[in-house]
Amino acid sequence: MARRGSYAKGVAKREEILGVALEVIAQDGYRAASVKEIADAVGLSQAGLLHYFSSKEELFVEILRKRDELDQDSLDGSPAELREGFLRVIRHNVSTPGLVELFSRQAAEAADAEHPAHAFFLLRNAALRESLTSALRRVGNDSDGAIAGVDPDTIARMIQAVADGVQLQWLLDPEVDMTGVVDALLGLLIEKSGHE
């Protein structure tokens, strides 16, 4: 129990760090996404923080993972709820530009198979596609979830691509209506699946 106790404290501290990191990056923007800034916000020195994460890159991955975890509630439930939940997540992202920038940068840097975030993004993307295709299969007219002859996996990639791509446009120009663009696509897809 003593061993588990100290282990649990380490886990709790990690969680605390991730929570604070999420807040400070959301509030202060991507500039706050340095080890030192996060350490300051938590009330630790840089070295103190790196006691819990083996590297900056690992820290960033865990931040993104925690963020997904907090968003997960919105992505559970029925197909109709999935659409609304998906849009809710995007709407929420508007209030956290720093996290969106962190995500977008890491997504690009993760191209390298050796990058610490590479496996994370592969898994994350696959899980998201799975949620989407499963919803498509349950709601579509075609039993396999295809829409107008397009297979569900391609549809899922399309939805994810639009969401990720419009983020880049929005980071460049906050006037861009991220939710509107994604919702327009979802609307077109649903109409299409309903009418065929």
Place this chain on the structure above:
Amino acid sequence: MARRGSYAKGVAKREEILGVALEVIAQDGYRAASVKEIADAVGLSQAGLLHYFSSKEELFVEILRKRDELDQDSLDGSPAELREGFLRVIRHNVSTPGLVELFSRQAAEAADAEHPAHAFFLLRNAALRESLTSALRRVGNDSDGAIAGVDPDTIARMIQAVADGVQLQWLLDPEVDMTGVVDALLGLLIEKSGHE
């Protein structure tokens, strides 16, 4: 003439550098996208290369601009040709992953309004949307280029988003069929505009 001569030589050298940079990054990947690697490929020292570009960031912007310039031929012409040209550009990108990674990274980093690539991406994106909306207006049934009630600007953003977003997926996993996903969206949009 003497002045214009030396000026012209400077321009010519810049162009030469950009051409070589495009080649080396396309061939050797994003790792070749450092000032030193490019300088080596051109046959200059690092300092010699930076004589022509005030900073690394400016160099990168010019590389991306040059790339667009070379792709421009594919994006001229009629609406039908625009679709084919758009897909041709994406197909070509498959052979230049280093450039796609450079583009994606810069697109994310350009979020900061102070970043040298910020203005470039704003202009580039606007020009691309203009090409797309103009094609939509010429080809659509609705005189204003809307599709199923979605305004042409949103459609244009959607198309651009899917192209940028699927690149991230493809960088992560080269098995992903970038062209297929984008073409599927274009197909859905065209059907939709044709049937309504």
Place this chain on the structure above:
DNA sequence: GTCTATATGCTGATAGAC
């Protein structure tokens, strides 16, 4: 115009005391 050499500056990572 191009080079060599160096400054600069950050920031992530590590060693070792407490």
Place this chain on the structure above:
DNA sequence: GTCTATCAGCATATAGAC
């Protein structure tokens, strides 16, 4: 577990010779 101190390292940027 946390800190202070320090290293390491690189890649950009600049100065100055040729």
